[in-house]
Amino acid sequence: MPSVRGTVVIDVDTCKGCELCIDACPQDSLALSKEINKKGYHYAVLIQDNCTGCVNCALVCPDAVITVYRTKKTGKAEKIVTKQPVAVISKVQSNIKVSVDELPEGKVNL
Amino acid sequence: MPSVRGTVVIDVDTCKGCELCIDACPQDSLALSKEINKKGYHYAVLIQDNCTGCVNCALVCPDAVITVYRTKKTGKAEKIVTKQPVAVISKVQSNIKVSVDELPEGKVNL
Amino acid sequence: MNSELPPLDSLECVWAKPSTLTDTPMHYCPGCGHGVVHKILMEVIQELHIQSETIGVAPVGCSVFAYYYMDIDMQEAAHGRAAAVATGIKRMLPDKYVFSYQGDGDLAAIGTGETIHAANRGENILVIFINNAIYGMTGGQMAPTTILGMKTTTTPEGRDTETQGFPFKITELIAMLPGAYYVTRQAVHTPNVVRQFKKAVTKAFQYQKDKKGYCLIEVVSNCPSGWKMTPLESNKWMEQNMFPVYPLGDLKVDGKLTEKKS
Amino acid sequence: MNSELPPLDSLECVWAKPSTLTDTPMHYCPGCGHGVVHKILMEVIQELHIQSETIGVAPVGCSVFAYYYMDIDMQEAAHGRAAAVATGIKRMLPDKYVFSYQGDGDLAAIGTGETIHAANRGENILVIFINNAIYGMTGGQMAPTTILGMKTTTTPEGRDTETQGFPFKITELIAMLPGAYYVTRQAVHTPNVVRQFKKAVTKAFQYQKDKKGYCLIEVVSNCPSGWKMTPLESNKWMEQNMFPVYPLGDLKVDGKLTEKKS
Amino acid sequence: MSNVRLMKGNEALAEAAIRAGCRGYFGYPITPQSEILEYLAREGREHGMVVMQVESELAAINMVYGAAGAGARVMTSSSSPGISLMQEGLSYIACAELPCLVVNVNRGGPGLGTIQPSQGDYFQATKGGGHGDYHLIVLAPATVQEMADFVYDAFDLADKYRNPAMILADGALGQMMEKVIFREYDPKASMPDKPWATTGKPPTRERNILTSLHIQPEKMEEINRCLQVKYQLINKDEVRYELFYADVAEMLVVAYGLSSRIARRAVEMARSQGLSVGLLRPITLYPFPYQVLKDLAQDLRNVLVVELNAGQMVQDVRLGIEGAVPVHFYGRMGGIIPPPEEILSKIADLGSRISTPQAHPPLAENTKNQSANLNSIFEIAKTMRREDEF
Amino acid sequence: MSNVRLMKGNEALAEAAIRAGCRGYFGYPITPQSEILEYLAREGREHGMVVMQVESELAAINMVYGAAGAGARVMTSSSSPGISLMQEGLSYIACAELPCLVVNVNRGGPGLGTIQPSQGDYFQATKGGGHGDYHLIVLAPATVQEMADFVYDAFDLADKYRNPAMILADGALGQMMEKVIFREYDPKASMPDKPWATTGKPPTRERNILTSLHIQPEKMEEINRCLQVKYQLINKDEVRYELFYADVAEMLVVAYGLSSRIARRAVEMARSQGLSVGLLRPITLYPFPYQVLKDLAQDLRNVLVVELNAGQMVQDVRLGIEGAVPVHFYGRMGGIIPPPEEILSKIADLGSRISTPQAHPPLAENTKNQSANLNSIFEIAKTMRREDEF
Amino acid sequence: MTHEILFAGFGGQGVLSMGMTLAYAGMLEGKEVSWMPSYGPEMRGGTANCIVIISDKNISSPIVSQFDAVIAMNQPSLDKFEKSVKPNGILMYDCSNVIIPHSRTDLTVVPVPLELEVMKLKNSKVKNMIMLGAFLSVCQVARVSSVMNALTHVLPERYHHLLDVNRKALEQGKRLVIEAATPLA
């Protein structure tokens, strides 16, 4: 059992099952689920409890859906701000606003 | 007196008096005229009979108004074609033609 | 699985999505490098506390929707004109941070003139250049950086020099310009290169603060959809085929060409 | 003066205006390098007997009227687009000779994209690039190649890098592109450099015949009017101030960078 | 049957270009027309065509200039923003009188807009988006078959008049599939000699110069007058349109391209409901069938113009009708395509008003009761009825 | 008297830009307007303005986009071919609703053309040379004084409506000198807040996004409808024109910019000869004074439109007149400026015809007796009378 | 006779090629045909769809809002387009994926348990052909043989090894409805 223990929380609804985290995990702690999420993807899940909290998976995750925790203080904690819910959509112009509703899912040709 | 003798003929009406030929002549054979031509320029003239036909003046003349002759065969003669009068202006399109009349004199801003 | 660990709130969070990224799920294809670059860029902006001083420019390309994800003021630019738009912003707001985020089609094809002249003027901006060797957004056509022999929808027989010319190494050209202060080529497909990339971004913003001039970070990246591969295949293919043509590393640091480069 | 010489018809003519130049007097200012370049270009075309196989492209700039003087088929191109127009012609007529004749504003400012991509494609054309460090035709504004400190109507205090960036050495960039086969920097202000220049032009047409690809001949030239000098002063100024920034010589021959270059 | 195929509009157009003897294609990808480039990259190259994806639309149009000047049949294609980038080049091409084909598969604008079908580029295509007095010959296909057929016609007209021709389609015509029959066409037979082309000056002729520069205004005016005479000839001889039921109609619907098909369905529905409605479909947008409208105007009570924009061709219709009867407008924008029912209800609405012809509303009519407060634009827009005249 | 100066139009415009609080100029040299850049490079920089000669017009307009988006008053200027290169950028700016000033010192086109004055870019300026449904606010100065004054007005209108404004001048107005008085103007007082500008998102507000991309057609249509409502407001509130003697005139001459001054002299001459002629000078070309024409039409017998082009504004005049009376056209092209006497003789000619109002001639009227043989275009053009309707 | 048919479902369910195959078949039988896809971005929770028109006469509008038949491959499509079927028209849907069924009573409704059927063929990619086969037995808009034929043209050559399984799926779908219909009769 590694000296540093950690764990990850994955937002499975937003995960796209790209497997990059799985490939990046030095502990082989991750795998794809059998189930699919509501977007139709098999998502990443923690399959072993040997996670060291090394952050590798989080670094390569393109969708930023992995949050990593550790049991031991690293002294870096103050640098890491846990995601706060933020209001993301703004009325940007007197008469034109960009709303999230119009954001397409998946590839768009322009 | 140099072994090779030559001379130049200058189209004084087209000369713009830039003096580049004068500067380029190793024999100091050239100078600007006192008179002005019909364009208002003092033009280049041969002032000494020490021309060697070295072609320097002709090479640097931007307006190609100098013709150079030599007394001695150089073996290069066949490469040099004396200027033949050519018809220069063509009717280029069914309805648009470029005519020399429209060519401006001197700097044009576009 | 995690049953042996204490509950989350007794743990220390060591990595979380930066607060400068919005909660909007990204529209990118699974495994696409754009997402990683977005994430790191926003992480650096958060860490440097410059969210309120940064203006981003997203021209056309898959990342045209970047402003949905980046929680900063942003302008969408016409295809190829990001460097000009960024110049306009920066010249009016010289004390703000300005970056553009451009694809290879945008930066190295239609925007060649703007790209090179912004660098040559030494515009004090950061340009993030995603080189995925293809036009992702329009469905997989050849990009200027497409490597020889590579098949795309417009080079069905593979890119050949006769009609299509050579893979265009614009980053090498830009490094030669006196106005360019920091020019580097990075990637984001493994944890280590992501760490490198983050350093590069941090450095570039610092340079911009110090008014050093033009910084360019090329990211050699994948396009699983355009290349018709799985994300993992695409990363492997990228290492094997793109890195030889586009080797990673710094080309110019502190206004000086690196050894490697010459 | 010539009274001691035999009459002209008993002499041998060793230099005369090439028959490929029309009789139309050129509109250029006295002492302007454009005329010399025209003359040599047409001389080479005459000597190679390719008048009937050559198509020239003259974009906007002082040389926009080149087609009045060159007795060959010619197209006038929009400002900056000569490389694109030449590409269009060459691709339709691959066995003809195609050249473009461009100023520094045309080639290195508005036409940067077209210039670089034609080179990168290795278009089998010859580009003659007149670098006079100024916009001659529009009355003496700064060009991308204007040297630092040089006064023009748009840099009344002299070019400074802050607003205007650096003198843009596009020829050096082009030499780096694999599609470029022959890249050289020449001048035309003394008999000897004119001879050199003529050799370069001859070589470039030969390469084009052999389908070697893109050739670029930069001519560092004067603009007495724009610089507000006499022709002789301008040539001196050019030697003293421009040659250090734009040193003459070959940058790339037979597809290989020269010693000098690296 | 081998010549009958089910094809996307974009592909049909590309295939026709090959058959029309097009020797060069220069383009840059943009949705919704990248299939043209992609199809030609596959099929065109096989037929020896020079097919180049180049660095930009600007480069593309100028390569077309050079290549057309070299005497070849050549083309480019793009969609709205890309076509905007070509405006300088088009003005040069028109003035130098170079025949070529430019395809605009119109999408919703302005700006980056959407990729959905639109007719928002009508003005740009017909009035000249570039500088100076010039015109493209503009053909507006309404079917995939016409996407193919008009390629031949466009090249032929371009060659005949030494004038750039444009096919103005839209995203839907580019993407939809229909049956196409490729008619027999021999490019060699229909291509005129091009003695003006810059192919290298043989000793037997004087040199050819292609230019649009004429520094003396007198000369430039002469050039312009030549162009105008040419446009008059085109206006006299090349107007094309289709009329449905117009002979017995009180109301005339005018629409082109995709919207003409929707309108036609609506007209059919309206007639089956007993309304006296006809349809005019301009096929050439430049030259525009002004005279047809003028002739019809006598017997009409009402005109309805349907476009996928905010009202552009409606100006040409009004110029043709010259105030003889009211001209109404119905438009959708941004890539929205109205179903026939929507047009039908507009027809029915106007039909019921036919008995009381009203004065033609001024352009700003609908703003009358609106507050000038700009902050409320958003609210105003929400309450605006679509059939408002804007 | 210190504020009274004798200046070239280009210089007056540049000086006014400094006084109007313009903080950024991005441009590229082109005759006949390079003096604007040159003046600002001298004087503007002294006043702390960012004055940049950049790599192209394309770069310039997109720098304007960025800089305007950053909340500053900014501008660019060019002449015809350069303006054509800006069309994509203008469409983006219009859709993203960024206020800025674009100056077109129109020269003779199409193509490279001449450098002499022209009004050949009217369509491009007023109908939108770029793609999609958008409009610039277009002001047409006729004096050097107005070259200066309209800079303030253009910036104010641009800011008020968040819309790009254009000053459409011509080579003569740029090059001629007249007396100019720079009126008091406090940019700070007249510049509205720009809470939408991308200046960096403080924690106190949501982020600002400037875009013209709306991938869902419904959204894009909404954007378009907002724009159209804005244009209606502009049409309602911002139409500007000048009327001379129109109240008592049987014939109305319509002309703008330089040609309006020549026409005005001609009208004065005609009136002194007893002819009943008035003059309408549209000052805003967009919005166009349609309603004024409609109102005047009742009492007129005849309209003559004078332009330095082949007939562009005449279409807008016809749209306003709606067939009520014949609308004639007189135009010179390619940089030719007719003297007042030339217009006078046209007025006199029509005046004598006033008693027998004739049907409005079709557009192609003058080609009727012409052979369709294209080879003879050159000859036809030579014999064409200039007052032909084309 | 004119048939106006809408095919709708998630992107990736083969909705577009289903329509394209039918259109091609119509063309093979000498009819006028049009196929209009909803191109562009797949909207969040939206549907991909295409309109196919097959007619003896020229087709005026390729876009209509009321259909003779709607084939819905998922719940959102059913929800969205049920109302777009003309009175007495056909509504066909994959009932294995649907929680809220149809509600109109003036239609010929054909729910098809695609999940079940596709398992029989051990190939989830051919759902669309099963559905198309089923549709053909409800509505004789084209002969099955023409559709079989059409497949050869519509499938890119690199997929021609899948021709057989696609044809089987078609036939299975066709039988399905005939069988289902028999006991009812």
Add this chain to the structure above:
Amino acid sequence: MTHEILFAGFGGQGVLSMGMTLAYAGMLEGKEVSWMPSYGPEMRGGTANCIVIISDKNISSPIVSQFDAVIAMNQPSLDKFEKSVKPNGILMYDCSNVIIPHSRTDLTVVPVPLELEVMKLKNSKVKNMIMLGAFLSVCQVARVSSVMNALTHVLPERYHHLLDVNRKALEQGKRLVIEAATPLA
């Protein structure tokens, strides 16, 4: 009162600045003024010219084709513009460079032997000011003092050392015509 004056000659003869100086002087006297150059290329054998209008009222057209006065600095200008002088107008020209003199008889014609005069001043660059001075004594369109004043504004600062010689030239021109006129009187 409105004066419409045309100055014409070769480029380089100072024709444009002659007009500009007069226009400036008019402005200094509170008049409306306009100066319209023939900008653009100097045409082969053509003339540079400018139209100056000075008026008490607003100036409508800055371009006219008939002038109250024409000042021609060379033969081509005389040839071209003699016909453009209004009846009873003024035609003034440099007679030292003219071979074919004027022919109209309905004008006040003032031939000025500029070559001669300029030699007196030993400065060939001030021909234009001599001519302007001469014109001012024929036609009181502006006071000489205003023109003197105007010169300060019209001459770029780097040429201000030439102010004096220009003023002298003006005066010389003015005297010239007065003297010439005296014996005639």
